[in-house]
Amino acid sequence: MYIFAFMRMRPWQRVAFIFGVVLGTLALTTTLQAHSRQRARWSPKERALLRSLSLASQGPMPEDPSNRYADDDAAAHLGHLLFFDTRLSRTGTVSCASCHVPEKNFQDGLRVGRGVGDGSRRTMPIAGTAHSSWYFWDGRADSQWAQALGPLENPVEHGGDRTQYARTMAREYRAEYESIFGPLPSLAGVPAHAAPVAASGSEAAWARLPVGTRDDISRVYANIGKAIAAYERRIDFAPTRFDDYVAAELASASQSPASGFTADEEAGLRLFIGNASCVNCHNGPQFTDNHFHNTGVRRDSEPSPDSGRSAGVVKALAGEFSCTSRYSDSRPGDCAELRFAVAEGAELVRAYKPPSLRNVVGRAPYMHAGQLASLDDVLQHYSDAPSAAIGHSELKALHLSAGERRQIMAFLGTLTGPLTAPSGFLTAPTRN
C-alpha cells in the first residue's frame, strides 16, 4: 500500500518522503549510539530483566498433568533405557540418541536430522524442554511424551510402529514396564507390524484389528512416551557465567573475577536486552518465549512445503496423544495451552519456536533446517532482517556494526555450561 503511494508521487515528493524517513531514523540512531557507548550500571528495570533471565528465577519443574508418571523415578530409569535403545526402530539401528547425541548437547550437528532416512528439519536440543509448552519447531506436540511418539513412527526417523514396539516392551522390558504401568496386554494373534500411520504399509493391518486391541496397543505406546518424557524432563541446563554475573550484579557486589564479564560481553548483553530486542523472543531463564515467530529464515529447497506453526497447531489440536486425548492423565481444566491456542492467522505462517540460547555457541548449524552455518551468519541475519519468502517476518533490520555483532556473540558465549541430570543420565545406560 505504502509502496503504491510512493510510486504515485512526483519526484520532489519522493525526495521529501525519503528526507523525512532519513531524518527520523538519524535522530533515533544518534540517541541509540550515545546510549551504547557508555558502560553504565544497570537500571532497576534492567536488573529486573537480568533477574528474569537467570536460572535462579526458573522455579520448580513445571508439572505435566497429562503424564502421571512424569516424576516417577522408575519411569525415568526405563525412559533412559528406551532413549538409547536402537531396537525401537524399523532397522534396529536408530535410537533417540542417534540424533540427540548426549556428548553434543543432545543434538547432531547436522543441517537436518538423519534416521532411517533423511529428515526435513534440524534436530532440536532437549535440555530444559520440560519448561516448554509446545514441542517441535512448529509446536505440533503439546507434551514431551506426545512429542516422543512422533519420531518413533516417523518413516524417516525410527521408522517402526507401535505394534512392533509393544512387542519389544513385552520381550525386553516386561518387568520394568509392568511394575510401573501394570500388566501388558496379550499380543497373541496381533500382526508384527500395525499402526495408524498413512503410507507406512502397516495401516491396513491396523484397520483390521479390533478396536479394543488397538486401544491396548496405543496405550502401551503412550506409556513408552511417558517413560521417555520422565527421563528427558530431568535434563536441564546448569548455571553458567551469565547466571553468576547476574547473581553478583543483583547482590550489588563488585564484579568478582570468576563472574566478571569482559567489556564485550557486557556490551553484548546490553544490546541483547536493549536495542537489539533479542529478549523479546528469547526471554526467561531458557531464553525462549516458547511461542512462534516468523523471522524470515529462508530455505532454498525443501522436501515438502513447510508452513511452520500454521500446520503445527492444527496437528497439535488433532493430536492422537494430546493433553485432552484419552491417553492423557489430565483433568478437566488442565490443558490450557491447547484449549486457548491460536489456531489460525497470518502470524502463524512459517512461524517457528525459538530454541533456548543456552549452549547455543558450538551447536552450528542454526535454525529450523540448519540454514545458517555459523553464529556470524545468524547475527548478519538479524542485522539485515531479510523479508520472508513466505509470510511476514517480525524482524526489523538492526544494522549492527561488526563490533556490535562481535559483542552479542561474546555475550552468547557466556551462556555455555554443563547440563544437570540425575547420575548416569547424560551417558548411555549400562544395561542392554
Added chain:
Amino acid sequence: MRPSFRFTARHRSVAIALVALIAGCTAFAQAPRDLDYSRTRASQTGLYRGTIRPAGDSIPQGKMQSWSLHLETAAGAPVDSATISVDGGMPKHGHGLPTKPQVTRSLGNGDHFVEGIKFNMGGWWVVKFHVSAAAGSDSLVFNISL
C-alpha cells in the same frame, strides 16, 4: 458546492513527509508516555465500566493465567448477562496475543472469568474486551505494561 479546503498534491506531499518523519522516529520507539494503565476503565463510547483483576498483584510474563473482569453499566449496575470476546496484542510490535483468551463463565455480581491469558514478552500490551449486553455493544481497552 465547492469544498472550502482542497487536499492538493502539495498538501499531500507535506503530509506524507510528516508521516514519514514520525514513522522514522517511532519505528523502534517504546510505548507512548501518557498511556493510561489503570485497571478500571470506561468503555470506548461510555456504555460500560470494566475492572480487570489479574490473579496476583503483578501480571506475570510467560505464564498462562486467568483473570476476572468486573463489568458494570455507566450507572454502576453490575452486568452478568453479556457476550464478551477478547483480543489484543502489542501495538508497537504489530502482533496479536499469543493465545486466544475466552470468557468462560459468569461469576455473578458482574464478574466474569477470563481464561487463557498469556503475555510472551515484555513491553506495552493492549487487551480488549468486546462486550455485547442489554445496554448495547462497546469495547473496553486496557493497557498493560510488562
